[in-house]
Amino acid sequence: xxxxxxxxxxxxxxxxxxxxxxxxxxxxxxxxxxxxxxxxxxxxxxxxxxxxxxxxxxxxxxxxxxxxxxxxxxxxxxxxxxxxxxxxxxxxxxxxxxxxxxxxxxxxxxxxxxxxxxxxxxxxxxxxxxxxxxxxxxxxxxxxxxxxxxxxxxxxxxxxxxxxxxxxxxxxxxxxxxxxxxx
Amino acid sequence: xxxxxxxxxxxxxxxxxxxxxxxxxxxxxxxxxxxxxxxxxxxxxxxxxxxxxxxxxxxxxxxxxxxxxxxxxxxxxxxxxxxxxxxxxxxxxxxxxxxxxxxxxxxxxxxxxxxxxxxxxxxxxxxxxxxxxxxxxxxxxxxxxxxxxxxxxxxxxxxxxxxxxxxxxxxxxxxx
Numbered sequence: 629x630x631x632x633x634x635x636x637x638x639x640x641x642x643x644x645x646x647x648x649x650x651x652x653x654x655x656x657x658x659x660x661x662x663x664x665x666x667x668x669x670x671x672x673x674x675x676x677x678x679x680x681x682x683x684x685x686x687x688x689x690x691x692x693x694x695x696x697x698x699x700x701x702x703x704x705x706x707x708x709x710x711x712x713x714x715x716x717x718x719x720x721x722x723x724x725x726x727x728x729x730x731x732x733x734x735x736x737x738x739x740x741x742x743x744x745x746x747x748x749x750x751x752x753x754x755x756x757x758x759x760x761x762x763x764x765x766x767x768x769x770x771x772x773x774x775x776x777x778x779x780x781x782x783x784x785x786x787x788x789x790x791x792x793x794x795x796x797x798x799x800x801x802x803x804x805x806x807x808x809x810x811x
Numbered sequence: 812x813x814x815x816x817x818x819x820x821x822x823x824x825x826x827x828x829x830x831x832x833x834x835x836x837x838x839x840x841x842x843x844x845x846x847x848x849x850x851x852x853x854x855x856x857x858x859x860x861x862x863x864x865x866x867x868x869x870x871x872x873x874x875x876x877x878x879x880x881x882x883x884x885x886x887x888x889x890x891x892x893x894x895x896x897x898x899x900x901x902x903x904x905x906x907x908x909x910x911x912x913x914x915x916x917x918x919x920x921x922x923x924x925x926x927x928x929x930x931x932x933x934x935x936x937x938x939x940x941x942x943x944x945x946x947x948x949x950x951x952x953x954x955x956x957x958x959x960x961x962x963x964x965x966x967x968x969x970x971x972x973x974x975x976x977x978x979x980x981x982x983x984x985x986x987x
Contacts, residue, residue, distance in 0.1 A: 715950075
């Protein structure tokens with residue numbers, strides 16, 4: 629391990645510590661591990677995707693938050709980032725991508741179009757991706773700056789950190805999935 | 812030798828008589844109206860005639876005129892281009908509002924395939940004899956023809972936009 633003082637480590641969860649042991653809840657440890665290694669699946673359809681490219685790249689560097697490994701397969705991804713206008717014709721594809729993700733899975737709607745349809749209040753555009761898939765975090769902006777996208781990821785980390793390991797078995801979660809007809 | 816618009820008009824009048832009407836030079840493009848039943852013949856003539864040589868179909872699109880009399884409520888607009896003399900023309904065919912049907916242009920120009928599909932997709936104009944007349948841009952499940960004036964432009968499912976805060980009524984229909 630480096631001696632550099634610049635390296636910041638994640639704080640250990642609350643627990644009981646003694647010489648040679650540390651006892652805590654499994655939920656908090658797993659939540660901490662999940663929150664700091666979210667594998668993003670970028671679903672970029674327009675200008676918000678360009679902002680995300682800046683977020684990924686060296687200057688803003690989403691790797692600082694444990695998300696350097698972009699997954700371009702939904703099978704190995706935790707966090708679906710939907711960036712850009714989703715046309716109604718695209719909606720079933722987006723839904724299929726979400727359905728292919730393994731649990732646990734989270735969704736961030738980046739930008740006005742993905743969150744609500746944005747300026748495209750028209751017959752051909754999906755009025756927010758939450759019409760077809762559940763969304764955990766909405767990032768406003770048209771397009772949002774990379775700092776805002778990073779803040780959205782950090783808000784999602786808060787959610788992930790405090791969530792139960794077995795969220796997918798909870799009745800609330802199953803009810804939510806059922807409301808979207810996802811089994 | 813440039814192709815004069817008077818020559819185009821003369822040749823079309825000689826060949827088709829009153830099937831082709833309303834010759835007018837609008838800004839820099841020579842325009843006229845073609846009887847919708849004779850569209851394919853006129854287009855073939857414009858393409859094959861050794862003097863006219865309109866060898867390129869630039870565009871096909873639709874127009875909806877809901878205020879016109881019922882037999883002129885739709886129009887299909889064709890743009891053609893003569894590459895040899897660099898002359899462009901435009902002609903319109905008016906169609907019945909209840910039953911908008913016209914012959915396909917794909918027998919003369921294969922490029923009309925997608926353009927006619929697009930026109931069908933947005934206006935519901937039927938191109939008789941088209942090899943694959945189905946939606947091209949909109950989703951297949953769509954039931955409306957969105958560029959027709961009776962269909963609202965805006966999506967009914969919008970939840971975050973309260974029309975009261977925008978000083979208007981929904982769908983921009985009767986906004987006065």
